[in-house]
Amino acid sequence: MESRNLFRFLLLLLSALLVLLFTRTWIHLPYTPSDKAELLLCSHYSPWCTSKNRIQAKSEPNSPKSQNHQTQNPHHPLDPLTITEINQARTILSSYKPFSSSPFTIHSLVLSEPEKPTVLNWKKGTPLPPRKASIVARLNSQSHILTVDLSSNQVTHHEISTKSGYPTMTMEDMTTSTWAPLSNPDFNRTIQNRGVSLSDLACLPISLGWYGKKEEDRRLIKVQCYSMQGTANFYMRPIEGLTVLLDMDTKQVVEISDKGKEIPIPKAKGTDYRFSMAGKNTIPLNPISIEQPKGPSFTVENGHLVKWANWEFHLKPDPRAGVVISRATVRDSDTGEVRNVMYKGFTSELFVPYMDPTDAWYFKTYMDAGEYGFGLQAMPLDPLNDCPRNAHYMDGVFPAADGKPYVRENMVCVFERYAGDIGWRHAESPITGMEIREVRPKITLVVRMAASVANYDYIVDWEFQTDGLIRVKVGLSGILMVKGTPYENMNQVSQQEDMHGTLLSENVIGVIHDHYITFYLDMDVDGSDNSFVKVNLVKEETSTEESPRRSYLKAKRHVAKTEKDAQIKLKLYDPSEFHVINPSKRSRVGNPVGYKVVPGGTAASLLDAQDPPQVRGAFTNNQIWVTPYNRSEEWAGGLFVYQSKGEDTLAVWSERNRPIENKDIVVWYTLGFHHIPCQEDFPIMPTVSSSFDLKPVNFFDSNPILRVSPNLEKDLPICRASASA
Ligand SMILES: *[C@@H]1O[C@H](CO)[C@@H](O)[C@H](O)[C@H]1NC(C)=O
Numbered sequence: 251m252e253s254r255n256l257f258r259f260l261l262l263l264l265s266a267l268l269v270l271l272f273t274r275t276w277i278h279l280p281y282t283p284s285d286k287a288e289l290l291l292c293s294h295y296s297p298w299c300t301s302k303n304r305i306q307a308k309s310e311p312n313s314p315k316s317q318n319h320q321t322q323n324p325h326h327p328l329d330p331l332t333i334t335e336i337n338q339a340r341t342i343l344s345s346y347k348p349f350s351s352s353p354f355t356i357h358s359l360v361l362s363e364p365e366k367p368t369v370l371n372w373k374k375g376t377p378l379p380p381r382k383a384s385i386v387a388r389l390n391s392q393s394h395i396l397t398v399d400l401s402s403n404q405v406t407h408h409e410i411s412t413k414s415g416y417p418t419m420t421m422e423d424m425t426t427s428t429w430a431p432l433s434n435p436d437f438n439r440t441i442q443n444r445g446v447s448l449s450d451l452a453c454l455p456i457s458l459g460w461y462g463k464k465e466e467d468r469r470l471i472k473v474q475c476y477s478m479q480g481t482a483n484f485y486m487r488p489i490e491g492l493t494v495l496l497d498m499d500t501k502q503v504v505e506i507s508d509k510g511k512e513i514p515i516p517k518a519k520g521t522d523y524r525f526s527m528a529g530k531n532t533i534p535l536n537p538i539s540i541e542q543p544k545g546p547s548f549t550v551e552n553g554h555l556v557k558w559a560n561w562e563f564h565l566k567p568d569p570r571a572g573v574v575i576s577r578a579t580v581r582d583s584d585t586g587e588v589r590n591v592m593y594k595g596f597t598s599e600l601f602v603p604y605m606d607p608t609d610a611w612y613f614k615t616y617m618d619a620g621e622y623g624f625g626l627q628a629m630p631l632d633p634l635n636d637c638p639r640n641a642h643y644m645d646g647v648f649p650a651a652d653g654k655p656y657v658r659e660n661m662v663c664v665f666e667r668y669a670g671d672i673g674w675r676h677a678e679s680p681i682t683g684m685e686i687r688e689v690r691p692k693i694t695l696v697v698r699m700a701a702s703v704a705n706y707d708y709i710v711d712w713e714f715q716t717d718g719l720i721r722v723k724v725g726l727s728g729i730l731m732v733k734g735t736p737y738e739n740m741n742q743v744s745q746q747e748d749m750h751g752t753l754l755s756e757n758v759i760g761v762i763h764d765h766y767i768t769f770y771l772d773m774d775v776d777g778s779d780n781s782f783v784k785v786n787l788v789k790e791e792t793s794t795e796e797s798p799r800r801s802y803l804k805a806k807r808h809v810a811k812t813e814k815d816a817q818i819k820l821k822l823y824d825p826s827e828f829h830v831i832n833p834s835k836r837s838r839v840g841n842p843v844g845y846k847v848v849p850g851g852t853a854a855s856l857l858d859a860q861d862p863p864q865v866r867g868a869f870t871n872n873q874i875w876v877t878p879y880n881r882s883e884e885w886a887g888g889l890f891v892y893q894s895k896g897e898d899t900l901a902v903w904s905e906r907n908r909p910i911e912n913k914d915i916v917v918w919y920t921l922g923f924h925h926i927p928c929q930e931d932f933p934i935m936p937t938v939s940s941s942f943d944l945k946p947v948n949f950f951d952s953n954p955i956l957r958v959s960p961n962l963e964k965d966l967p968i969c970r971a972s973a974s975a
Pocket residue numbers: 432433434435438448449
């Protein structure tokens with residue numbers, strides 16, 4: 251018996267070895283003897299990356315692999331609901347009164363995350379906490395909020411919203427609203443009177459905000475239309491001044507406002523942006539690509555747990571937020587300790603007010619996450635262009651309005667970036683007699699998604715650096731929302747006229763607008779209880795006896811005690827750093843360990859605080875806010891922002907002025923852009939980006955990337971197609 255077992259074991263070992271050998275041979279195919287001669291001929295070119303023998307091209311054809319979602323199981327307490335779980339939640343809801351007897355629509359069906367301590371205490375390999383679904387559904391003209399326990403098949407929580415505002419639109423709401431006006435004969439007549447053929451019509455569903463009684467007590471939407479004739483870029487051909495007010499539930503036209511009859515529809519010529527339509531490429535560039543001969547340095551464990559260099563975090567697509575980063579930890583290179591940095595970070599809300607108060611424009615004050623679903627609008631990424639070749643892709647699994655799950659493929663990508671930047675450096679000048687030139691390349695890990703909210707495209711990057719810094723970057727591209735005008739040249743426009751924007755082309759005005767993107771950042775620096783410290787740089791004056799200097803700058807620390815202490819408006823001439831510290835943990839030399847929020851180029855809203863859009867977008871009144879952690883305060887504009895009056899925003903919560911010192915706190919940061927369009931934005935906008943950083947401050951005892959190795963010639967292959975003989 252014993253010897254038979256040994257024999258079996260040896261046989262197993264042998265076959266394992268054979269498999270290993272085979273795999274290695276296969277992976278190293280370029281090095282097989284037949285290639286040797288060629289190898290010698292071009293010995294200084296590593297042959298692995300030539301056009302004929304790219305390993306990547308063999309194992310991974312150009313399009314990313316699609317994942318099998320049918321068989322997917324959750325592995326982590328924060329893993330999004332699987333297809334099976336979404337189906338199960340829908341089934342439970344369908345047999346629960348009153349949902350069992352009346353038709354309903356699902357506006358949101360996502361994982362109800364376990365309580366924070368449960369997640370923090372969970373260990374890999376132990377059973378998952380009970381899986382629950384959080385559902386927002388509309389039934390009998392009411393918004394219901396429910397929790398469904400998937401382990402007991404029970405609805406465990408059910409409330410009907412009493413607040414103003416409606417849930418995020420479903421994709422079906424948007425699609426049917428777009429076509430609904432066509433059932434109205436007056437609408438058809440209006441379009442035809444404008445000289446547009448109904449077959450060339452393209453319409454957009456536009457959220458209408460809240461401006462008083464007229465917008466209350468029913469779900470409404472405004473529809474505006476464009477001519478597709480002669481171009482894919484219909485956005486540049488508005489049927490100006492025509493607005494259809496629609497009841498989103500009944501799909502009945504409530505009102506048609508037609509105030510632009512004298513405004514011509516701008517020409518189609520020069521508006522198409524597609525490569526297939528473009529002329530000859532006039533900007534010659536040779537191909538460029540990042541090569542990782544040994545493969546990427548990161549892994550994505552069980553679909554969602556990303557491990558790279560000293561970082562580890564959980565990543566999931568979300569229909570409303572886009573992507574959610576959770577449990578971000580960094581390993582201390584001195585001690586090997588895995589240290590908490592951020593429990594959860596995501597795009598909480600957007601606010602995009604246009605600066606034109608006239609009939610067809612005043613209401614355009616979008617809140618893209620809560621109204622349209624920032625994740626729902628994230629289209630599949632384009633391999634090689636949206637993300638480099640070395641990217642890994644992640645799909646989103648979301649519910650449709652009927653609760654049935656669908657897969658949004660390649661919604662998120664993860665890749666290592668080497669942009670030729672420097673991590674740190676020093677070179678000695680010959681005057682010291684020392685010959686030192688030490689440089690380290692900067693290699694980072696990027697998580698990316700791109701949401702196309704109708705015309706506009708938002709690119710959101712979470713970039714992790716080995717020195718502990720996290721950069722959150724938002725890029726804006728896509729197509730402007732433009733206004734038709736009779737003017738064809740600025741010489742026709744009087745000085746006094748307020749055009750609300752810039753003449754971009756004949757009959758096309760790019761209307762001035764702002765973009766605000768508010769991030770939720772639940773920082774847990776070495777633990778949940780943290781404090782927020784304003785480190786204010788102030789000018790100190792000196793007396794002449796003291797020093798030949800008249801003034802110097804001094805850092806004054808102020809620990810925020812309550813929420814109002816931490817409502818921050820950025821000021822260039824009264825600068826501060828904004829630290830999130832752990833007051834009970836000190837560095838080797840006694841500084842509190844921390845992370846700071848470092849604002850980048852940004853903009854602040856200048857609208858009147860009482861202007862209805864600004865009341866709803868009041869979460870942009872400050873660039874930084876800090877609130878005590880509260881599970882129900884995640885969406886800066888409120889859970890239900892569609893047509894809301896603004897009574898459930900971050901600004902309202904913060905007015906409670908709760909204590910925030912040495913507590914589990916959440917930092918909110920708003921990135922802003924003012925956009926005065928210019929002609930280069932026509933017919934499609936080159937990307938404009940801005941970012942902010944979360945940067946360690948006395949968190950590590952010394953430079954955490956001191957021992958990173960430099961790039962060495964022998965590790966870096968030179969790729970040349972000609973090397974492939
Ligand atoms: C309006 O035009 C569309 C497209 O031609 C057509 O399908 C629809 O029936 C028309 N509506 C009415 C009320 O005639």
